[in-house]
Amino acid sequence: MEVNFQDSEEIVFALSFSDFPEDVQLCILSFLVPSELASFACTSKKFVSLCRDDQRLWFSMCDRRWGSCTLLKRWGHGKISYKELYRILSEYENLIGFWRQSGITNTVSVNSPPASLVYFEWGPFYITGSIISPSKNGSYEVIRSPFLWVSITSKGELVNYLDPDGRLDFTDDLLMDSETLGFLENELIQVNVSFMGKCHMVVEENLGSFGFGKVPSSGIVRGEDYQNVCGSPPDRLMSEIYQYLANRTSPSGNGVSRRLRRREKKKQERLRKWEPEHLVKIVNCSPTLARPLQGLWKGICEDMSLDFYLVSYDDIGGIACRKVGESSKPLSLLAPVFWSSSTKFIEPPLSPEEDHIYSNRMHPRPPAESYHSRDYLTCSDNGAVSHMLFINSSYDLVIPNLAGATTNPQQCEGRIWQYENGTFGFGFLRDNYIIDLKHIAKNGLLLDTIEPCND
Structure with a gap:
């Protein structure tokens, strides 16, 4: 059928x-x-x-x-509930990625570099914060200096430890026994990570006082609580607490209470090992189809020094590039390396004049990539030029009419050449070289990392 x-x-x-x-x-x-x-x-x-x-x-x-x-x-040694672990990891997931130091650096140790660029990444059972700085050997390698660890005890308490000198050789076995890390008081500093919104945080030393008791076991201090950390009542002796409460309730005790708080605050400042560091998250640190130049880059200059660059798109259709890395100035005070009021690329083929501007400039390379011939300096290893963009130098952004009035336009005019592999290089008409930029990180992984040298 x-x-x-x-x-x-x-x-x-x-x-x-x-x-x-x-x-x-x-x-x-x-x-x-x-x-x-x-x-x-x-x-x-x-x-x-x-x-x-x-x-x-x-x-x-x-x-x-x-x-x-x-x-x-x-x-947490596998002893905490996954429901609690979900809550904790959701809180600290925002750490992952690049952050930049805001304001003048307060690095205590002379051995560790300034924390202008900090990278947080997942570890096997912790989160690591590393200072990222350019290498000094004329290559594209970056120095990764771990200095902050975020972990959980078997009781579900978050512990944040900082190694300002970078002297300890941390292994997974040592970090696994997080309860014993607190005994390394001479080597490690217990800190609080204070989130002031999603894109701003403060790393400060845990001095042990918070309101009428200890800092919360989570190690996280909210923005509204951060203001109350300094100047909180003493908690070392019960008599001091009783005295504090008596001064709080006594009509004539306000002056004594304020003096006690000032005295305790000065005592804490004398004992402080680490000055608070303010960090701002770099949200758009990777290129997109709509913003192909966006993000963090690294490039070798004519003097063979490695610099870090942050390229961002503004709300009016322009592109600005500033240096980040080991600079002692905050990013807001750094003049742009280059700026463009338009994001419109010029498609190839380029005119003979533009082809001459590109082909007659050198491309600084690491010594390991050098050849006996100087031909390696006259071309990029990133592929042919796929697009080109006009740019200006920094002072043309600050004083828009300066270039056309008193300065040779060639002293501020430049080009961006985007290559077939998605990277790009830039140069100015006043110079005879092109700085080819590469990614600092890709797909969430740092590239070309080396460990710092401990003298």
Whole structure:
């Protein structure tokens, strides 16, 4: 008997979520965030306990979000709940990426470089903050100096330790035993990471006082709480606390209370080992299709020194590039290296004049890439030029009419040449070289890293 499926009625089976196997349910729910999970739990009493306490579900949620970045079962010695781990990692996930130092650096140690550019990345069971600085050997290598570790104790308490001198050789075994790190008081500094919004944080020493007790065990201080850290009441002796409370309640005790707070604040300042560091996150640190020049780059200059550059697009359609790295000045005070009021690229083929401007300039290269012939200086190893863009030098941005009035335009006019591999180089008509830029990091990984030399 032949059956015509086109004429037959289509049979549809309606399945509810509870009809799916449990592993399928966990897989589907792992795509949700806690707020969505709470809404789902309200649909049935059966799912309340599943969404609230089920370790398998919360592990699936953690694994889907961070499983490829870190070893979840090693956080907190594997003794904390995955629901608590999800909350903690959600809080500190914002650390991952590049940050730049804001304001004049307060680095205590003369051995460690200024923290102008800091990179946070996932470790097996911790987050590492490293100072990123240019190498001094004339290559594209960058020095990665770990100085801050964020981990969790077996009780679920966050501990943030800072090594300002970079003298300790941290291994996974040492960091795993995070409870013993506090005994290395002469080598490590316990710090608080204070989030002042998502793009601003403060790293400051934990001096042990916070309101009427200790700093919260999480190590996280909110913006509204950060203002109350300094000048909080003493907590070393019960008599001091009683005296403090008496002065607070006594009508004539305000003056004594203020003197005690000032005295305690001065004492804490004398004991301080690390000055607070303000860091601002570099949000757009990678190129996009719409903004191909955006992000952090590194390039070798004519004197064979390596510099870091931050290229950003503004709201009026322009592009600005500033140096970052080991500069002692905050980024806001650095004049742009180059600036363009337009992002419109010129397509090839270039005119004979433009081709002459490009082909007659040298490309500084690391010594290891040098050849006996100087031909290596006259071309880029990043491929042919795919696009070209006009740029101006820094003072033309500050004083727009200066170049046309009193200065030779060639002293401020320049070009950007974008290469086939997506990188680019820039140069000015006053110079005879092109600085070819490469990525500092790609796909979340630092490139060409070397360890600092400890003398």
